[in-house]
Amino acid sequence: MPTIRDVARRAGVSPATVSYVLNNSGPVRPETRERVLRAIAELGYHPHAGARQLKRRRTDTLGLILPTGERRLSDPFFLELIHALGDACAVHQLDLLIATCRDPAADLRLIDRLYKGRRVDGFLLIDLRRRDPRIAHLQAAGIPFVAFGRTEADGAFPWVDVDGAAGMRQAVAYLAGKGHRRIAYLSAPLTFTFVYHRLEGYRQGMQAAGLPLDERLIRSARLTMEGGYEAARALLAEGVPFTALLAATDLMALGAMRALHEAGRAPGREVAVIGFDDIPLAAQAHPPLTTLRQPMDQIGEALVRAWLAAVNGEQPEPVLLPPTLILRESA
Amino acid sequence: MPTIRDVARRAGVSPATVSYVLNNSGPVRPETRERVLRAIAELGYHPHAGARQLKRRRTDTLGLILPTGERRLSDPFFLELIHALGDACAVHQLDLLIATCRDPAADLRLIDRLYKGRRVDGFLLIDLRRRDPRIAHLQAAGIPFVAFGRTEADGAFPWVDVDGAAGMRQAVAYLAGKGHRRIAYLSAPLTFTFVYHRLEGYRQGMQAAGLPLDERLIRSARLTMEGGYEAARALLAEGVPFTALLAATDLMALGAMRALHEAGRAPGREVAVIGFDDIPLAAQAHPPLTTLRQPMDQIGEALVRAWLAAVNGEQPEPVLLPPTLILRESA
DNA sequence: CAATGGGATTGAATCGTTTCAAGCTCGAGG
DNA sequence: CCTCGAGCTTGAAACGATTCAATCCCATTG
Numbered sequence: 218m219p220t221i222r223d224v225a226r227r228a229g230v231s232p233a234t235v236s237y238v239l240n241n242s243g244p245v246r247p248e249t250r251e252r253v254l255r256a257i258a259e260l261g262y263h264p265h266a267g268a269r270q271l272k273r274r275r276t277d278t279l280g281l282i283l284p285t286g287e288r289r290l291s292d293p294f295f296l297e298l299i300h301a302l303g304d305a306c307a308v309h310q311l312d313l314l315i316a317t318c319r320d321p322a323a324d325l326r327l328i329d330r331l332y333k334g335r336r337v338d339g340f341l342l343i344d345l346r347r348r349d350p351r352i353a354h355l356q357a358a359g360i361p362f363v364a365f366g367r368t369e370a371d372g373a374f375p376w377v378d379v380d381g382a383a384g385m386r387q388a389v390a391y392l393a394g395k396g397h398r399r400i401a402y403l404s405a406p407l408t409f410t411f412v413y414h415r416l417e418g419y420r421q422g423m424q425a426a427g428l429p430l431d432e433r434l435i436r437s438a439r440l441t442m443e444g445g446y447e448a449a450r451a452l453l454a455e456g457v458p459f460t461a462l463l464a465a466t467d468l469m470a471l472g473a474m475r476a477l478h479e480a481g482r483a484p485g486r487e488v489a490v491i492g493f494d495d496i497p498l499a500a501q502a503h504p505p506l507t508t509l510r511q512p513m514d515q516i517g518e519a520l521v522r523a524w525l526a527a528v529n530g531e532q533p534e535p536v537l538l539p540p541t542l543i544l545r546e547s548a
Numbered sequence: 549m550p551t552i553r554d555v556a557r558r559a560g561v562s563p564a565t566v567s568y569v570l571n572n573s574g575p576v577r578p579e580t581r582e583r584v585l586r587a588i589a590e591l592g593y594h595p596h597a598g599a600r601q602l603k604r605r606r607t608d609t610l611g612l613i614l615p616t617g618e619r620r621l622s623d624p625f626f627l628e629l630i631h632a633l634g635d636a637c638a639v640h641q642l643d644l645l646i647a648t649c650r651d652p653a654a655d656l657r658l659i660d661r662l663y664k665g666r667r668v669d670g671f672l673l674i675d676l677r678r679r680d681p682r683i684a685h686l687q688a689a690g691i692p693f694v695a696f697g698r699t700e701a702d703g704a705f706p707w708v709d710v711d712g713a714a715g716m717r718q719a720v721a722y723l724a725g726k727g728h729r730r731i732a733y734l735s736a737p738l739t740f741t742f743v744y745h746r747l748e749g750y751r752q753g754m755q756a757a758g759l760p761l762d763e764r765l766i767r768s769a770r771l772t773m774e775g776g777y778e779a780a781r782a783l784l785a786e787g788v789p790f791t792a793l794l795a796a797t798d799l800m801a802l803g804a805m806r807a808l809h810e811a812g813r814a815p816g817r818e819v820a821v822i823g824f825d826d827i828p829l830a831a832q833a834h835p836p837l838t839t840l841r842q843p844m845d846q847i848g849e850a851l852v853r854a855w856l857a858a859v860n861g862e863q864p865e866p867v868l869l870p871p872t873l874i875l876r877e878s879a
Numbered sequence: 880c881a882a883t884g885g886g887a888t889t890g891a892a893t894c895g896t897t898t899c900a901a902g903c904t905c906g907a908g909g
Numbered sequence: 910c911c912t913c914g915a916g917c918t919t920g921a922a923a924c925g926a927t928t929c930a931a932t933c934c935c936a937t938t939g
Contacts, residue, residue: 218664220895231919236897243898244917263664267601268895271924276598278645285631291828296627300616303648312667314609315644317634333549333594336643443832475834478809497622501774503806551925562889567927574928575887599925602894666895 219260228256239264270335278312279524280337282324284344285317292440292468293496294511298343298365301517309521325354332360338528341365341520345376347410361527363520367410367535375527377519377536381411381493382418384509384540388463388491389422391542397461397489401434403448403469412440415465415493433457438469445472453480460488461548467492467499467508474502474547489548493540505545512538550591559587570595601666609643610855611668613655615675616648623771623799624827625842629674629696632848640852656685663691669859672696672851676707678741692858694851698741698866706858708850708867712742712824713749715840715871719794719822720753722873728792728820732765734779734800743771746796746824764788769800776803784811791819792879798823798830798839805833805878820879824871835877843869 221239225232230249237243238253245253256262270276281302283290299315306313314337318324328351331337339361342351347369355362356374364376392400402419405412416435423430436452438444445464452459453476462477464470470492474484484490485504492499495510519536526533552570556563561580568574569584576584587593601607612633614621630646637644645668649655659682662668670692673682678700686693687705695707723731733750736743747766754761767783769775776795783790784807793808795801801823805815815821816835823830826841850867857864 218666221897222895232896233898233919233921234917237918240897246917249917261660261664263661263666265602265895266665266667267598267607268924269897270598271596271602271895271926272897274924283631283634285635290631291624291627293622293624293627296622296624296630299627299630299646300614300621300648303614303646304616304650307648307650312662313646315630315634315646317631317638319635319638329592330594331643333592334597335549335594336597441832442829446832446834472832479834498773501772501777501803503777503810552927553925563926564889564891564928565887568888571927577887580887596925599894600927602896602925603927605894 219262221262221264224253224256224260224262227260228253274335276312276335276338277310278314278337279306279521280328280331280340281313281315281343282327282340283315283317284321284324285319290344292466292494293498294466294468294494295343297496297513298516301513302341302520303517304514305517305521308518309525311521311525325351328354328360329358332358339363339524341524345410346408347413361524361530363523363527363533365516365520367414369410369413373532375523375533375535377516377523377538378411379511379516379540380537381415381540382421384493384542385415385418385463386422386425387540387542388509389419389426389428392461392463392489392491392548393422393426393428395489395548398428399431399434399459400428400461400463401449401452401457401459402436403445403462403464403473404435404437405440405444405465405469406437409440412465419463431457434459440466440469442468442472442475445469446476447472449473449476450480453477453482462488462490464490464492467494467496467506470506470508470547471498471502474504474506485547491548495543499543500545502547504547507545507548508543509540510543511540550593552593552595555584555587555591555593558591559584605666607643607666607669608641609645609668610637610852611659611662611671612644612646612674613658613671614646614648615652615655616650621675623797623825624829625797625799625825626674628827628844629847632844633672633851634848635845636848636852639849640856642852642856656682659685659691660689663689670694670855672855676741677739678744692855692861694854694858694864696847696851698745700741700744704863706854706864706866708847708854708869709742710842710847710871711868712746712871713752715824715873716746716749716794717753717756718871718873719840720750720757720759723792723794723820723822723879724753724757724759726820726879729759730762730765730790731759731792731794732767732780732783732788732790734776734793734795734804735766735768736771736775736796736800737768740771743796750794762788765790771797771800773799773803773806776800777807778803780804780807781811784808784813793819793821795821795823798825798827798837801837801839801878802829802833805835805837816878822873822879826874830874831876833878838876838879839874840871841874842871 345366438448492508499506523533676697769779823839830837854864
């Protein structure tokens with residue numbers, strides 16, 4: 218494999234000059250630059266990442282930790298997120314390092330190992346809890362990071378999030394506009410911040426629409442298809458009347474639709490259903506699921522941008538992106 | 549951040565000794581080792597990845613490229629795969645670098661950049677086509693890799709795969725054993741090797757069971773839920789009789805179940821349905837989907853193991869893992 | 880008691896970059 | 910014709926580990 222010296226020799230210059238050309242630092246005469254570039258191309262030279270890293274004290278690598286213990290992230294949404302992140306990283310010439318962590322207690326150690334071992338310049342936190350110990354740890358250790366999602370305190374740390382409350386308000390308003398008055402809501406354990414915000418949005422929406430808030434219409438279930446199915450079944454079994462149903466995630470909405478089908482209350486026709494996320498499955502459901510789309514590309518881009526700022530020692534402003542109501546046939 | 553010299557100074561030894569302790573290379577007296585380990589712990593020292601990389605000519609990093617162009621990998625199966633890989637990497641103290649590539653033509657260049665820039669020691673190929681240009685490229689360039697899946701030629705390269713043909717044979721045998729004679733099969737574009745193998749397995753299974761092969765029962769569709777839905781609908785619309793249905797993937801099976809429901813032919817009761825993959829959604833379907841489970845943990849482990857061998861210059865034997873028939877209520 | 884030998888330890892070179900300070904070239908100005 | 914300085918270019922010193930060869934220590938043996 219050619220090194221910078223080989224390039225230098227071939228171009229008849231010194232390694233320093235090659236470096237200047239590579240990084241656009243330092244003044245280089247156009248014809249010299251030309252010669253260097255030609256030599257690079259001819260040799261198929263690529264700078265050695267480790268060596269650069271050693272000297273520049275930068276890895277240009279972003280660390281993403283996938284929790285895989287209690288709640289294994291099997292929601293297809295995360296696959297979309299990974300794709301979006303990968304794309305955004307590519308745009309900014311960054312690499313994406315993914316680590317999994319079975320033991321939820323061990324992820325702090327994993328973070329330390331990756332950062333102190335200079336494998337990554339900083340982290341991207343996903344799957345945030347309302348009280349998230351990772352935040353304090355990272356802040357205390359002075360490790361740059363950006364979170365996808367917020368914590369309860371909304372303390373001063375950089376995050377990017379989708380405005381779940383606004384989304385749900387919009388959904389409720391839409392349903393209310395169509396005459397629905399009894400709108401059920403499938404929530405989930407409030408450990409996760411986004412679940413909490415979305416529920417708040419529902420409440421605010423109901424209030425804004427002047428609709429009474431019947432707590433019996435609010436159910437908590439697991440964040441899976443099955444969770445949605447069971448919650449909807451329970452709701453139907455208890456005979457609490459409702460004409461529309463909002464779910465915290467698409468997956469739950471899909472499960473709920475299943476329950477409605479089985480109960481003979483055709484989703485879309487007899488009961489309006491709206492989900493959240495717009496996973497690929499949503500469009501393929503029957504009927505196609507009306508949902509609030511998370512702007513994946515913007516999320517990826519915002520996260521990476523904020524991450525870069527954080528790594529450069531800045532304090533990037535939080536970013537709150539609006540979801541978009543995608544009207545399909547389920548509502 | 550402490551370096552190896554700091555540790556050495558604190559332990560009263562030379563950097564060389566610390567290195568020996570860290571890597572278990574070279575002889576070190578127990579009490580010296582003890583002192584060094586204490587110093588490491590006290591300082592919270594982690595070796596600098598870049599520096600090691602530079603000297604050892606190893607990154608201990610495995611590259612995974614997610615194609616994201618034509619066929620964006622939105623099948624939840626890939627999320628499971630990523631998890632399994634991450635876990636296996638953790639076991640072997642490796643890091644997992646994920647890159648996405650929008651332009652299908654550009655992935656060869658991406659491979660070169662990552663490898664020649666010594667960001668990874670080798671690659672993991674997924675989503676294999678029957679004729680896959682990446683194989684030739686990697687072989688020609690002498691870049692270590694392991695594929696998840698095979699190509700048509702089954703040329704001499706290391707791969708790990710799940711025996712799709714065996715799985716489908718088993719599924720057909722199971723159905724035949726229950727008295728089914730007319731078993732429909734939802735296939736997909738044969739570009740992907742696994743699709744081809746699974747179809748072959750179906751054919752072999754039918755033959756082995758002494759069942760007639762009615763080509764009208766074999767449909768090709770897209771590898772999505774919608775694809776399965778449409779294919780099943782077409783099948784029903786044409787009135788070709790069948791009492792059981794096999795699909796190339798769970799996602800397709802899920803779509804087909806939807807079509808059966810709509811046509812009033814209750815899956816599980818009136819039509820037996822079997823999928824392939826055992827994605828998390830399968831167990832949550834209604835009825836829960838009988839399917840062939842891919843042994844994710846074994847796959848991850850086998851891939852990483854083979855990858856390590858390949859990186860060490862060996863020619864690891866291909867590994868063909870058997871899927872397991874998971875009986876649920878759909879068949 | 881001196882020589883020997885093997886295990887433990889160390890000094891120094893090296894991996895491939897970046898970057899500072901120093902050097903070179905060449906045209907303009909005195 | 911010399912000096913000066915701007916603009917390019919370069920030599921060499923890091924960065925933080927690994928590893929070979931050399932040295933040191935100490936117990937054993939003749």
